[in-house]
Amino acid sequence: MDTALKDRVVLVTGGSTGIGAATALAYGREGARVALTYRSKSRSGDEVASRIEAVGGRALTTHLDLEGLDTVERAVGAVVDRWGGIDVLVANAVHWGGDGPPHPDIRFEDVPLEEWQSMIGANLIGAAAQVKAVLPGMRSRGWGRIVLISSSVAEEGVPGPGPYGTAKSGLHGLARSLAWEAGRDGILVNVVAPGLTLTDSRPPLPAAVVHGFATRTPTRRLSDADDVAKLVVFLGSGANGNLTGEVIRDGSAAARAPHPGG
Ligand SMILES: NC(=O)c1ccc[n+]([C@@H]2O[C@H](COP(=O)([O-])OP(=O)(O)OC[C@H]3O[C@@H](n4cnc5c(N)ncnc54)[C@H](OP(=O)(O)O)[C@@H]3O)[C@@H](O)[C@H]2O)c1
Secondary structure (H helix, E strand, C coil): CCCCCCCCEEEECCCCCHHHHHHHHHHHHCCCEEEEEECCCHHHHHHHHHHHHHCCCEEEEEECCCCCCHHHHHHHHHHHHHHCCCCEEEECCCCCCCCCCCCCCCCHHHCCHHHHHHHHHHHHHHHHHHHHHHHHHHHHHCCEEEEEECCCHHHHCCCCCCHHHHHHHHHHHHHHHHHHHHHCCCEEEEEEECCCEECCCCCCCCHHHHHHHHCCCCCCCCEEHHHHHHHHHHHCCCCCCCCCCCEEECCCHHHCCCCCCC
16 A cells, blocks of 8 residues: 655654654654654654664654643744654644553542643643644645544543543544544544553553453454554555544454553
């Protein structure tokens, strides 16, 4: 399949680890120029960039922090300064809040409203800020692909606090509206909603937990970051001719059950 990504400029936010790193590398293998952002792990970002260059791609790393939305404009500006524009946005960066994925033992009423504001500000408005920053350039070139990374939690819920899943479900509405508004300019926008995904960044889960979730999926296995990356690359490429406004769940998400965060 021809992804028509050679020399296209791709911005993968949150590309220093996990799904974002696998996605950035997958775009690099397609010959794209890949910009990836990190928040705290600049060294991890540089390692991903080196791996992209080792497979013949071109890469740059830049800082982006969803808790400071001015950094979104700056990151996009850095990419445009280097390469002249952005053809593909993968809005993958996530502000987990606290110490990581949502904790099932936290009661809804114990979550301060400030936490709601912070999670929705970073994960929903932060995604809108990324889209807003790249859209004018895509419109002027009459071509663009946007992939927003959500979570199965957006539709299935998860025991514990609600801000993470609520912010992610907002991405689905954003994509559906934006698909209508930007489609006339050749811009396709879709959401990928992974379920529990095995990544290099997640502390190892007990084998029994992995097995338990895997047996509830059609394929009897959980996705890894490369599985999600391949799906993202298809949606965010020339191989995607006219699919827009959709939420695509992967095999792990088909478990249709709350999982331990993410
Ligand atoms: N893993 C799963 O099971 C799973 C399931 C469903 C959905 N997802 C979604 O998939 C995406 C990637 O998840 P992942 O598990 O691969 O995550 P991850 O490995 O924890 O990586 C998160 C990325 O986001 C960056 N980041 C963290 N806080 C940030 C902030 N405040 N502002 C900007 N960037 C920030 C990190 O940068 P630094 O490391 O440099 O700080 C890193 O590059 C997320 O959108 C997540 O919601 C994941």
